[in-house]
Amino acid sequence: MLELNDVHVHYGLGHVLQGLSIRVGPGEVVGLFGRNGVGKTTTIKAVAGWLPLTGGDIQFDGQRLSGLSADKVCRLGVGLVPEDRRIFPGLSTQENLEMGFMQGPRLKRAEEQSRLNDIYARFPRLAERRAQAGTTLSGGEQQMLAVARVLLGKPRLLLIDEPTEGLAPMVVDELFSVMRQVKEQGQSILLVEQNVSRALTLCDRFYALERGRVVAEGRTSVPGDVDALMRAIAV
Numbered sequence: 001m002l003e004l005n006d007v008h009v010h011y012g013l014g015h016v017l018q019g020l021s022i023r024v025g026p027g028e029v030v031g032l033f034g035r036n037g038v039g040k041t042t043t044i045k046a047v048a049g050w051l052p053l054t055g056g057d058i059q060f061d062g063q064r065l066s067g068l069s070a071d072k073v074c075r076l077g078v079g080l081v082p083e084d085r086r087i088f089p090g091l092s093t094q095e096n097l098e099m100g101f102m103q104g105p106r107l108k109r110a111e112e113q114s115r116l117n118d119i120y121a122r123f124p125r126l127a128e129r130r131a132q133a134g135t136t137l138s139g140g141e142q143q144m145l146a147v148a149r150v151l152l153g154k155p156r157l158l159l160i161d162e163p164t165e166g167l168a169p170m171v172v173d174e175l176f177s178v179m180r181q182v183k184e185q186g187q188s189i190l191l192v193e194q195n196v197s198r199a200l201t202l203c204d205r206f207y208a209l210e211r212g213r214v215v216a217e218g219r220t221s222v223p224g225d226v227d228a229l230m231r232a233i234a235v
């Protein structure tokens with residue numbers, strides 16, 4: 001479904017992704033792990049069309065993503081939940097959610113309403129706070145809002161960057177349960193997460209990165225693969 005082939009990304013002279021090749025299959029949850037600064041966020045941003053490639057290519061369902069704008073990538077069914085959540089100041093929770101419709105194909109008002117109702121049923125705390133300014137929600141609620149906003153567009157692939165960073169254990173549980181539901185509905189996820197052991201309970205497969213390249217990969221169901229991952233990312 002998603003395929004990165006020999007991808008290179010530079011920030012000026014900094015060669016951050018140095019020939020990265022990974023893939024995500026339909027319905028799969030794939031973890032991207034590694035120490036700070038190895039290029040995980042850069043990978044997510046490159047897929048989402050936020051950063052240009054300096055080499056290689058990215059395919060999604062047989063279509064070339066590299067070179068497309070972030071907007072076009074989104075319309076093809078790739079939803080990004082960025083690390084910094086991007087809650088719009090001055091907008092209510094509901095208005096923040098509705099921004100999720102701006103990026104996808106144009107929908108009839110009735111379809112938008114029905115998707116909003118589904119989201120509020122799944123995220124009752126957002127329903128209770130629909131009129132509250134998005135930036136005044138708690139960290140956990142803001143993260144739920146960022147995930148819910150992307151889910152409104154019904155992407156086939158979600159890119160989720162460190163969703164649980166700085167959140168209380170109960171909120172982390174909730175987020176993992178939301179991601180599990182997403183998986184059960186057949187949507188794919190490429191997940192960057194510092195809480196590796198927790199992420200492994202959700203992921204089907206994983207990659208470990210080191211200096212912008214894959215140094216280990218495998219399946220969570222294979223203990224030897226997990227051991228190799230843990231060795232690769234040990235500090």
Ligand SMILES: Nc1ncnc2c1ncn2[C@@H]1O[C@H](COP(=O)(O)OP(=O)(O)OP(=O)(O)O)[C@@H](O)[C@H]1O
Nearest residue numbers: 011012014016034035036037038039040041042043
């Ligand atoms: N806008 C930028 N300009 C210059 N260098 C950057 C920029 N963004 C990231 N980098 C550098 O690129 C490298 C990879 O960063 P990236 O954010 O992809 O790492 P990461 O694996 O996601 O790390 P972390 O776990 O700390 O978020 C780092 O050395 C970082 O300092």
